[in-house]
Amino acid sequence: MANGNKKSIVLVDDHVIIRNGLKELIEKLGDYQVKGQFDSGPLFLHSLADATPPDLLVLDISLPGMNGDAVLEAMNEKQVKIPTLVLTLNDEDEMVIRMFRLGARGYLKKNCTATTLKEALQSIFDHGYYHNEFLTYSLQTNAAPARKNERELILEQLTTREKEFLKLVCDEKEYTYEQIADKMGVQPRTVDGYREAIFSKFGIKSKTGLVLFILKHKLADYL
Numbered sequence: 001m002a003n004g005n006k007k008s009i010v011l012v013d014d015h016v017i018i019r020n021g022l023k024e025l026i027e028k029l030g031d032y033q034v035k036g037q038f039d040s041g042p043l044f045l046h047s048l049a050d051a052t053p054p055d056l057l058v059l060d061i062s063l064p065g066m067n068g069d070a071v072l073e074a075m076n077e078k079q080v081k082i083p084t085l086v087l088t089l090n091d092e093d094e095m096v097i098r099m100f101r102l103g104a105r106g107y108l109k110k111n112c113t114a115t116t117l118k119e120a121l122q123s124i125f126d127h128g129y130y131h132n133e134f135l136t137y138s139l140q141t142n143a144a145p146a147r148k149n150e151r152e153l154i155l156e157q158l159t160t161r162e163k164e165f166l167k168l169v170c171d172e173k174e175y176t177y178e179q180i181a182d183k184m185g186v187q188p189r190t191v192d193g194y195r196e197a198i199f200s201k202f203g204i205k206s207k208t209g210l211v212l213f214i215l216k217h218k219l220a221d222y223l
Helices: 016-029 043-048 068-077 093-100 115-126 148-156 161-167 177-184 188-204 209-217
Strands: 007-012 034-037 056-061 084-088 106-109
Touching: 007 016, 007 043, 007 084, 016 034, 016 115, 034 177, 043 068, 056 115, 068 084, 068 177, 084 115, 093 106, 093 188, 106 115, 161 177, 161 188, 161 209, 177 188, 188 209
Parallel strands: 007 034, 007 056, 056 084, 084 106
Antiparallel strands: none
16 A cells, blocks of 8 residues: 555556556545556556556446456456456446456446545445445445345346346356347247346346346345
8 A cells, every 4th residue: 555544446447547647636536646657557467466456447348459358357367366446438238247257346437527536436345346326335345145035036027038138137158139039939029028027127227237236135146
């Protein structure tokens, strides 16, 4: 940690103007110090061999030569555990889900407000996670398992086919809804029906939220 109680942050983004502006903003938002800036994934990964890891990594997805998801994969292979906030223009559901699966702790668009950025930083430092759809800090890896009766209540509300649908949604192969329909031997509109029914039952709004819901309640092993 840098400068006493200040949280150390590293930025990985290939646009120097964005990095400089982000550095200035972050250091005004709280007791944070941007201790490093890198314009590519390889340069950042190489720096880890010679420096104390930061308290937080702010990572873009679209990077030259090595995208943000590949950076997280490399960190996982090296068993480097740095809480990561993804700050990007990419808001495709599949990529959001992939980044969370690879260990990202939060995900923001670059057009977010300073207030939202401050909230995300503080949530990750205080709770371990940030997501603006629901309280993802309950997904911390060291969090207590969901209470048995809570999980059972959720499972009781799901039909056999809805459970099969959820199992495919959270599969590591990251199937699209069309591929899920093919796997289940039904029409895409039938899968849409399963999805909308689950969204309605549990107040979920997106595929990202659906995957996080499965993770939060540790449902995958019970489907």
